[in-house]
Amino acid sequence: MAKKTAGYRMGIDLGGTKILAAVIGSDGAILGTAKKKTKGEAGPDTVIKRIVDTATAAAAAAKVSLKEIGGVGVGAPGPVDFETGVVYSAPNLAGWDEIPLGARLQAALGLPVQVDNDVNLGTLGEFSLGAGRGCQHMLGLFVGTGVGGGIVIDGKLYRGARYAAGEIGHMTMQPDGPLCGCGRRGCLEAFASRTAIERVVRAGLAEGRASVLPELLAAEKDRLTSGVIKQALEREDPLMTEAIGQAQRYLGLLVANLVNALDPEMIVFGGGVVEALGMAFVQPIQSHALPGFLQQRHADRIKIVPATLGDQAGVLGGAALLGPFVASKVQ
Amino acid sequence: MAKKTAGYRMGIDLGGTKILAAVIGSDGAILGTAKKKTKGEAGPDTVIKRIVDTATAAAAAAKVSLKEIGGVGVGAPGPVDFETGVVYSAPNLAGWDEIPLGARLQAALGLPVQVDNDVNLGTLGEFSLGAGRGCQHMLGLFVGTGVGGGIVIDGKLYRGARYAAGEIGHMTMQPDGPLCGCGRRGCLEAFASRTAIERVVRAGLAEGRASVLPELLAAEKDRLTSGVIKQALEREDPLMTEAIGQAQRYLGLLVANLVNALDPEMIVFGGGVVEALGMAFVQPIQSHALPGFLQQRHADRIKIVPATLGDQAGVLGGAALLGPFVASKVQ
Numbered sequence: 001m002a003k004k005t006a007g008y009r010m011g012i013d014l015g016g017t018k019i020l021a022a023v024i025g026s027d028g029a030i031l032g033t034a035k036k037k038t039k040g041e042a043g044p045d046t047v048i049k050r051i052v053d054t055a056t057a058a059a060a061a062a063k064v065s066l067k068e069i070g071g072v073g074v075g076a077p078g079p080v081d082f083e084t085g086v087v088y089s090a091p092n093l094a095g096w097d098e099i100p101l102g103a104r105l106q107a108a109l110g111l112p113v114q115v116d117n118d119v120n121l122g123t124l125g126e127f128s129l130g131a132g133r134g135c136q137h138m139l140g141l142f143v144g145t146g147v148g149g150g151i152v153i154d155g156k157l158y159r160g161a162r163y164a165a166g167e168i169g170h171m172t173m174q175p176d177g178p179l180c181g182c183g184r185r186g187c188l189e190a191f192a193s194r195t196a197i198e199r200v201v202r203a204g205l206a207e208g209r210a211s212v213l214p215e216l217l218a219a220e221k222d223r224l225t226s227g228v229i230k231q232a233l234e235r236e237d238p239l240m241t242e243a244i245g246q247a248q249r250y251l252g253l254l255v256a257n258l259v260n261a262l263d264p265e266m267i268v269f270g271g272g273v274v275e276a277l278g279m280a281f282v283q284p285i286q287s288h289a290l291p292g293f294l295q296q297r298h299a300d301r302i303k304i305v306p307a308t309l310g311d312q313a314g315v316l317g318g319a320a321l322l323g324p325f326v327a328s329k330v331q
Numbered sequence: 332m333a334k335k336t337a338g339y340r341m342g343i344d345l346g347g348t349k350i351l352a353a354v355i356g357s358d359g360a361i362l363g364t365a366k367k368k369t370k371g372e373a374g375p376d377t378v379i380k381r382i383v384d385t386a387t388a389a390a391a392a393a394k395v396s397l398k399e400i401g402g403v404g405v406g407a408p409g410p411v412d413f414e415t416g417v418v419y420s421a422p423n424l425a426g427w428d429e430i431p432l433g434a435r436l437q438a439a440l441g442l443p444v445q446v447d448n449d450v451n452l453g454t455l456g457e458f459s460l461g462a463g464r465g466c467q468h469m470l471g472l473f474v475g476t477g478v479g480g481g482i483v484i485d486g487k488l489y490r491g492a493r494y495a496a497g498e499i500g501h502m503t504m505q506p507d508g509p510l511c512g513c514g515r516r517g518c519l520e521a522f523a524s525r526t527a528i529e530r531v532v533r534a535g536l537a538e539g540r541a542s543v544l545p546e547l548l549a550a551e552k553d554r555l556t557s558g559v560i561k562q563a564l565e566r567e568d569p570l571m572t573e574a575i576g577q578a579q580r581y582l583g584l585l586v587a588n589l590v591n592a593l594d595p596e597m598i599v600f601g602g603g604v605v606e607a608l609g610m611a612f613v614q615p616i617q618s619h620a621l622p623g624f625l626q627q628r629h630a631d632r633i634k635i636v637p638a639t640l641g642d643q644a645g646v647l648g649g650a651a652l653l654g655p656f657v658a659s660k661v662q
Contacts, residue, residue: 079628088628136492151592153485153489154484154485154489158485158593160594161594161633162629162632162633164625165592165593165594166594167592167625167626168591171588171592172504172584172623174506175504175584184622258592260495260501261482261496261498261502261589261592262482262489262491263490263491263493263498292515294501295410295498297410297419298493301492302493
């Protein structure tokens with residue numbers, strides 16, 4: 001089959017702010033990409049049209065016609081019924097309530113389409129072509145506005161009985177902890193997401209604590225970007241050091257809990273903050289986690305590492321949904 | 332093959348106080364059992380001899396010769412290298428330090444032997460022949476002196492990369508919580524095991540709180556048995572109600588965490604306390620857990636139930652290690 005066609009696939013990452021599409025070869029190589037704004041406020045019909053346009057543009061960039069593409073894997077920013085391709089909801093997109101994204105894209109593109117949760121596909125991307133290559137049991141943890149998780153077991157994405165597995169960001173770390181965006185208290189996300197880091201920092205500034213942050217924020221229109229976090233840490237800002245330290249402590253505790261329950265080979269950390277800081281973010285998590293492993297035997301075998309695919313993890317994971325890649329220099 | 336032999340298997344449950352062995356048919360029926368004291372204080376050589384004696388007695392009880400038995404599955408009370416059959420350690424047995432139990436029993440019995448952790452086998456027993464029949468994704472939680480866990484994913488025991496998965500009792504529920512037997516703070520086990528329940532109760536008695544427990548304990552030589560717990564609850568003892576309530580609250584929180592991470596179809600609760608109290612113990616756990624599910628869709632599909640096999644879960648799980656049972660009235 002690999003001889004009859006070039007085995008092109010398309011991966012699409014539908015995000016809250018942008019849509020990324022890529023044509024990907026059977027070896028996992030990216031052959032062409034396109035990016036458009038999501039315009040999520042305009043409702044599902046507009047967003048779906050923009051997904052189709054992005055897909056068409058990616059095919060053009062790869063100099064491939066849509067007909068030559070074997071299938072499309074799409075990541076959506078919310079819970080998905082993996083079997084039917086229905087997106088149950090998408091908190092950052094207006095009007096997404098049980099939208100049959102798979103069926104609608106299949107009709108519009110004339111191609112087989114599979115839809116999954118974006119964090120699952122980021123995890124699958126890292127597992128297939130990134131930091132997790134060669135693992136059998138791997139966890140992906142993506143630290144952004146929230147904290148998302150994905151689980152690979154026996155070399156396959158594990159989705160759970162209701163396709164709801166991997167909500168690791170909403171494991172309770174402290175029953176009386178800070179309020180989380182989900183309405184409960186003390187979720188990991190309430191300690192370790194970018195939102196949580198920002199909350200600690202803004203509270204410190206409001207208390208008048210000395211910090212380089214007002215200066216750094218002014219240069220970024222008051223947005224606490226990953227770049228601001230990185231610069232503040234480089235300048236040893238005590239407030240940012242404290243906020244990041246809290247995130248790392250709770251992520252360490254989470255990693256220990258996950259190792260005790262699931263004993264994976266590898267935990268891959270991705271997302272904007274991790275990309276900006278790399279091993280400097282991950283190493284303290286590892287140090288916090290290690291004493292919490294109940295089984296210390298071979299504890300050194302468990303790798304805790306930063307993701308390597310950056311923004312491309314989602315589209316590569318989308319392509320990986322359609323089957324394993326053939327061995328190549330990429331692997 | 333089922334026609335050539337009767338497909339007999341043997342399951343052995345090596346516990347801290349007793350050894351249980353059973354000959355089990357290819358349909359999961361128990362055909363004969365034997366039980367002996369472990370005498371763990373006498374060291375591994377004595378214990379292994381007693382296991383062989385118990386196995387021989389079980390075969391005699393089933394009127395089957397050892398030669399007719401296809402294989403033996405053994406549960407050990409500690410971490411096990413499932414591949415080699417080496418028991419790394421066994422906290423309640425003297426001198427068990429890297430004992431090659433599988434090889435030693437194989438030599439003594441002249442039969443193929445597989446060794447696994449006892450909680451894994453209890454989980455596998457409930458999955459194969461007990462409360463979890465028909466599930467694909469199931470968790471077993473056994474509340475005893477400690478709290479042990481087992482994980483079934485895609486219809487198979489999941490053991491993890493170091494055969495160390497399932498240590499759910501040592502997930503941290505509260506970083507500054509009470510000291511656990513493992514030396515860390517705030518593990519689930521430190522809130523919800525029989526040991527934790529006893530600690531709360533004894534502290535209350537030491538403070539002079541009113542309770543029916545002194546009377547009940549006197550009748551049991553001061554041992555806080557499952558029977559004592561049950562009677563105290565039936566008499567609405569405020570101290571025991573409080574201790575059990577704490578265990579149920581933290582088990583509810585744990586269940587919510589596990590559902591958010593793993594989205595299983597079923598969580599089966601076993602162990603002495605659960606056996607004594609049944610659904611009366613499990614139902615409040617369910618009520619505490621439910622509001623903590625991030626994904627509420629189809630939350631009612633997740634079954635939280637008591638185990639059904641009691642003491643036999645381990646030997647049945649041992650037999651299930653050797654392959655699936657044939658369909659029968661037992662199933």
